[in-house]
Amino acid sequence: MHRPIKKAVFPVAGLGTRFLPATKAIPKEMLTVVDRPVIQLAVDEAREAGIEHFIFVTGRNKGVIEDHFDRQFELETTLKLRGKSVELSILDADLPKAGQTSFTRQQEPLGLGHAVLCARNIVGNDPFALLLPDMVMHSQPGCLRQMMDVYEKHGSNIVASEEVTWDTVHRYGILSPGENWGNTFEIDRMVEKPKREEAPSNKIISGRYILQPEIFAEIDQQKPGAGGEIQLTDAMIRLMDRQKFYGMMFDGATYDCGDKIGFLAANVAMALERQEIAGPFVEALKGVLAASSHPEARKLAEKLKN
Structure with a gap:
């Protein structure tokens, strides 16, 4: 019996420079796909998968994210006075229960690995999910729910994956697949942003993870790499010496909402799904x-x- 995954970490400390000037005062995670902020979509996905504790690793000028997951009494009072029951029910459905959210600061921009390490004391000694909110994973059931099904069979560490064109493999962390079972495969090794001719496959790490708590010790020992950042992939590579990692081919559409084209495509795709x-x-x-x-x-x- 594998320990259940009830906690999820959301790194939201990035500056969002690719969306300036829009992100000068508004966190990139609060940019909306139709009418839902990007961070809300990630939380929706986690909640559908059974997550009960939402841990946000924030930075400067990210207080509006905390406000988004809190009650706004003036707004609710106004909606009640105006008889806006539908809008009130939407706000109520999105609101986490008391004690389900935690916020911690990443005080320096030292990379994804460092952001995950900032959540160590809140996660504790439990396995946890990690969701990169920029990557909007759109499917039914959601990507993390699909990963939970794999976790229930195999346990250990799970990484969501999908295939990209060979001429773009240098942009991603790449997985080398070993034994496979349909949409799931054991990971032999990982390579961070390889040249095309050195890539073991075109299967990428796509922004969703289920990780065991031993990853924190590996990150803590990790020396900064390119750009002075502490890379999560490097820590996972070392943990592979002691624990198994599995890849799961995500069945759905992915929109990189940290990129203008991906963000616009997400808005079009999800607008077309809205009947009204x-x-x-x-x-x-x-x-x-x-x-x-x-x-x-x-x-x-x-x-x-x-």
């Missing part, structure tokens, strides 16, 4: 394409007419 706005949104998109000066947009508009 999908029809009008499609018509609006047709108008935008038809009015665009971009030749490919005009071509697509003509196709849609026919």
Whole structure:
């Protein structure tokens, strides 16, 4: 019987420089996909998977994230006075129960490994999930729920994975698959951002992890690497000497919302799934394409007419 996963860590201390000036005053994790902040989507995914304790590793100017997961009495009072029962029910459904959230500071930008280490005293000696909120993993059931099913069979450490084109493997941590069972495989080794000719596969580490608490000791011993950052992948590679790691091929769509194109694609994809706005949104998109000066947009508009 494997110890249950009830805690999840969300690293949210990044500066979001790729979205400046929007992120000068607003955390990138609070940018919205349609009407839900990116961080809320990650929490939704974790909650669906059975997570009960949400641990946020924050930084400067991230107080609005803490406010988002708290009650706002003035807003709730106004909604009640105006009879906005639907809006009130949405806010209530998203609100974690008392004591389910913890916030800790990453005081220096020293990398993902360091951010995870900042949660050590809150996680304690329990296995935990790690979700990178920038990576919006869209599926039913959610990515972490899929990983929980793998964890129940194999235990140990689980890493979500998906395949990318070979010409982009140098951007990612890459997994070398060993024995496999359908969508799950044992990981032989990991390579951080290899050259194409040195990559053992095109299977990437895609932003969701289930980790055993022994990872903290490995991170604590990890020396800073490129850019002076402490890399989580390096710590996982060392832990592989003592514990098994499994990869799970994620069944769904991934949108990198730390990137402008991924963020825009996520908004379009999720808007089209919303029954109440999908029809009008499609018509609006047709108008935008038809009015665009971009030749490919005009071509697509003509196709849609026919």
